[in-house]
Amino acid sequence: MKDCYLGVDIGSISTKGVIIDDDNNIITSAYIWTEGNPVEAVRKLLDILKLNLPKEYVVKGIGTTGSARKLIGLMLKANIVKNEITAHAIGTLTFYPNVRTILEIGGQDSKIILIKNGIITNYAMNTLCAAGTGSFLSSQAKRLGINAEEFGDYALKSKNPVKIAARCTVFAESDLVHKAQVGYAKEDIIAGLCKSVVLNYLNNVGKGKKITPPIIFQGGVSKNKGVVKYFKEILKEDIIVDENSHLMGAIGIAVLARRNKTGNTYSLEMKNVTFSTKAFECHRCPNTCELLKIYRNDKLVDSWGSKCGKY
Ligand code: SF4
Incomplete structure (x- = not known):
């Protein structure tokens, strides 16, 4: 049998799970919506991971991170529970040991982590305002009649991004409605939204922070090509987006579960657990x-x- 380690990142919007081996290779992963019920989301997540985990693996560590980490840590009897800043930094450092800046925009919050010589030197988190986060972008995409996956492609088509006041969701929405009514092209409005997400981020969580390359962008919004483009353009630096950028917190906590293993074996079977x-x-x-x-x-x-x- 081979050892493996589960990392679960439970946010208010999405729940992510990753199983890694002793060499930090991802054996399987899953990304689902939390839908306001972290316990049920984790049950579903485990069902998916169990199905895809080859029979020769035995789980020797479980870690949890994210806003419901304590609750889910108890549910899974996790051997380690850590905050998102630590989990994202460890996950990123595992694959990018020289990283200096981590930009992260998730479903409902955003953060910035500054790193020097593999150690966190500063960080900031914005959990209060949804403007510029994944849920904000999805609701605006819906309003414009496109799905969230197409958002980035639309933005890339624009030559003249419209200026959108995105400091606050309420202002952004009324500004967006106004711009659509006066006839601006859809791609210019979408590009304007992507640009305003970047400006909003840099003026809030990024305020006063020295952004040094290598810069890694992660969280669900890192999959939006429009937002990546404007980060590059405004920071005048290359922006690295890993193919697993949306799973980095779960990877980081799985790595910590491995480092802190106790010799116990864990079950992913939660059917008989209330x-x-x-x-x-x-x-x-x-x-x-x-x-x-x-x-x-x-x-x-x-x-x-x-x-x-x-x-
Ligand atoms: S006694 Fe009860 S109300 Fe008072 S501090 Fe303790 S838990 Fe809170």
Whole structure:
């Protein structure tokens, strides 16, 4: 039998899973929508990965990252749980040891990570505003009557990108409607949106950060050729997009699961595992904390939200 390691990256929009071997080769991977239910998304993800994992492999480590990492870490009994910054940096450094800047735009957030000599020196994350993220671009694509996959190709056709005020989703949407009504070409509006995503990113998460090459762009939006084009044009640098750029967080946490293996063997079978959460408010003191109790097969395994450490 051969050892392998599972990395799961659970975001609010998408859930990614990667299984690697001892040499960091990807054996299988999957990318699905979270649809507001991380537990069900991970069940589906495991079903896909199990189907595609050759029989000779045995899982010797599981890592989780992303916004629901703690919850899913408990569900899978992960041997390591780490934040997205660490996971993305480790994943990228595994394939690009000289990387200096990681630009990342995901479904609902974006981040920048600066690296020197393989060590994170600075980072920033924007989780507050959806303007310029994957979900924002998908909703604008829908509004313009095209699918998200065609978005980049449309943008590349434009010679005159329209200026779109994309600092905030509300302004961007009304600006977009206005530009479409006054008759601008679709490709110019789409190119304008891609350019505004880049400017918005550089003026927010990228503000005050020294962007040094080699620069790697990742996250779901890195698959949008229009956004890549404007990053290149505005930064006047080459932008590397790995074929697995959308999976880099999952790869990074799989690498960490391998590095921190304990000798245990893990099951990907979750059919007989029930996993539930119960919210309640504690009134023992004026803090009235909102707590979340986590149950695995009806057994309380953890609770979160207490300011005093009770529960
Ligand atoms: S969990 Fe602790 S801090 Fe929060 S309300 Fe209860 S007693 Fe107070």
